[in-house]
Amino acid sequence: MVRKEVLSNGLTLLVEQVPGVRSASIGVWLRMGSRHETDALSGICHFIEHLVFKGTTNRSAREISLLTDRMGGNLDAFTTKEMTCFYARVLDEHVPMAVDLLGDIVRHPLFDGEELERERRVILEEIRMVLDSPEDRVHDLFCEEFWPGSPLGRPIQGTEQTVRGMSRQTVLRWFRKAYVPQNLVVAASGRLRSADQRALRETFGALNAGKPARTGRGPRWRPGIRLEHRRELEQVHLLFGVPALPAGHQDRFAMHILNTMLGGSISSRLFQRVREERGLVYSIASHVQAFSQAGLLTVYAGTSPHNARDVLELSLQAMRELASEVPPEDELDVARDHLKGNLLLALESTTSRMSRAAREQIVLGRQMSVDEIAEQLAAVGPKDIRRVARKLFRDKQLALAAVGRTRGMRLREKELRL
Numbered sequence: 001m002v003r004k005e006v007l008s009n010g011l012t013l014l015v016e017q018v019p020g021v022r023s024a025s026i027g028v029w030l031r032m033g034s035r036h037e038t039d040a041l042s043g044i045c046h047f048i049e050h051l052v053f054k055g056t057t058n059r060s061a062r063e064i065s066l067l068t069d070r071m072g073g074n075l076d077a078f079t080t081k082e083m084t085c086f087y088a089r090v091l092d093e094h095v096p097m098a099v100d101l102l103g104d105i106v107r108h109p110l111f112d113g114e115e116l117e118r119e120r121r122v123i124l125e126e127i128r129m130v131l132d133s134p135e136d137r138v139h140d141l142f143c144e145e146f147w148p149g150s151p152l153g154r155p156i157q158g159t160e161q162t163v164r165g166m167s168r169q170t171v172l173r174w175f176r177k178a179y180v181p182q183n184l185v186v187a188a189s190g191r192l193r194s195a196d197q198r199a200l201r202e203t204f205g206a207l208n209a210g211k212p213a214r215t216g217r218g219p220r221w222r223p224g225i226r227l228e229h230r231r232e233l234e235q236v237h238l239l240f241g242v243p244a245l246p247a248g249h250q251d252r253f254a255m256h257i258l259n260t261m262l263g264g265s266i267s268s269r270l271f272q273r274v275r276e277e278r279g280l281v282y283s284i285a286s287h288v289q290a291f292s293q294a295g296l297l298t299v300y301a302g303t304s305p306h307n308a309r310d311v312l313e314l315s316l317q318a319m320r321e322l323a324s325e326v327p328p329e330d331e332l333d334v335a336r337d338h339l340k341g342n343l344l345l346a347l348e349s350t351t352s353r354m355s356r357a358a359r360e361q362i363v364l365g366r367q368m369s370v371d372e373i374a375e376q377l378a379a380v381g382p383k384d385i386r387r388v389a390r391k392l393f394r395d396k397q398l399a400l401a402a403v404g405r406t407r408g409m410r411l412r413e414k415e416l417r418l
Contacts, residue, residue, distance in 0.1 A: 001014050003016070003238045005153070007201060012208055012361060013201065013204065014367075016189040018186075018350060023090075023091055023190055024089070024091075024189065026088050026098055027088075027101060028102050028184060029083060031082075031083065032086055032178050033079055033082060033083050034158075035082050035291070037212050042151075043123070043158015043173065044158070044171065045084050045156075047123060047163065047166060049079045051116060053105060055112050056104045056109055057110055057215070059104060071094040073086065074089045075087075080398060081156065081291060082215070083362065086106060087351065089350060093241070096199055099199045102220050103203035109175065111171055111172055111227075114189070116171070123158075124160055124163060132172055134230065135300075137401045137403050138239045140155045142241075142298070146221060146222050146287035147176075147221065152219050153219065165296055165407075176320075178210070180207065180210025184204070185362055188354060190354075218292075219292065222253050227301060228401075228403070236305060236404035236406060237410070238300065238302070238312065239300050239402070240299055240400035240401070240416070242297055242399070244295035245295045246294055253384060255288060255388055257336055261331060261335045262299075263284060264286055264338075265334075265335065267338075274301070284299070286302055290363075292363075299391055325386065326382045339377060343370065395418050
């Protein structure tokens with residue numbers, strides 16, 4: 001069971017004891033990501049995520065690296081559209097060291113000028129790497145084109161222009177404003193002693209209070225087609241989809257089952273029809289992303305240019321069928337069992353348990369037990385799948401982005417009919 005405690009400074013602390021393990025995972029979660037940035041500061045959350053590992057007032061960057069290796073575990077971080085996370089997974093005997101290190105990097109980063117310039121160059125290379133990776137580029141292109149003017153449409157890592165323009169003072173101001181207790185959730189899962197829990201309270205209870213972040217309005221959606229021709233590529237990388245349900249929506253369980261049936265598993269309609277029966281792709285899958293006030297359901301496929309239209313039409317046909325026909329019970333049962341199996345398997349990882357606790361707190365404001373999730377999945381019937389599919393798969397909602405040899409595709413918007 002996850003125990004929740006709100007410290008006197010406003011920080012939320014989540015602790016879960018997991019019997020029978022020798023590890024523990026601790027995560028510091030910021031309720032802010034690229035969506036909370038201004039246009040001029042696009043990428044600053046990701047920049048700070050990098051910079052905190054480059055030295056604190058107590059440790060150099062090398063000392064942080066040496067301590068991480070000495071613990072024999074894993075220390076890492078990531079930035080998303082709406083969150084930033086720093087986490088460690090270590091043996092139970094090293095939990096005090098991990099708590100002290102995580103507290104140090106999120107409370108006392110030095111933002112040394114020379115280190116900042118070095119890391120700026122690293123991030124610029126990361127941005128160029130994404131541009132050179134069509135699988136990554138097509139996702140950024142899709143969001144930029146179809147959420148115009150919204151922070152959700154910008155790349156998480158920012159642009160070369162915005163990253164070059166960030167000074168040390170700008171970074172410091174943003175950090176001091178963002179990293180306050182009201183914006184933080186600290187979650188720990190695994191073998192945790194009473195002394196470890198006291199250390200968590202003392203370390204993060206020392207943060208000074210501030211003002212919580214606000215999420216702006218939901219973005220405006222723009223359907224259509226965006227092609228980026230790259231003659232050096234052998235394939236066309238397709239990403240197409242529709243706006244979906246926001247995080248916490250009451251129909252989210254039906255949406256996840258729908259996604260699993262469409263392209264979220266190897267028995268799904270897209271995987272079987274497009275890859276197994278026709279051999280048109282190596283990779284095809286559908287995905288759901290849920291944000292505050294917005295969501296996406298997308299299909300990604302990489303295929304030869306001459307197969308692209310067939311891949312698209314087969315995928316659209318699968319969407320139309322789900323919106324017009326009640327699916328068979330056995331297909332729904334397979335998708336539901338797939339989701340339940342993934343959930344239960346994730347419980348064997350302290351990192352997954354820690355992440356689930358933090359995400360549920362940030363998104364829902366409470367914890368859902370495994371039994372409650374299983375009950376919600378069991379309550380979804382075939383008619384619910386069709387009802388949600390009709391809500392999502394509608395005409396004049398579909399958007400498509402493609403990167404690769406696109407000149408021969410000659411797609412028109414009227415062909416993107418659902």
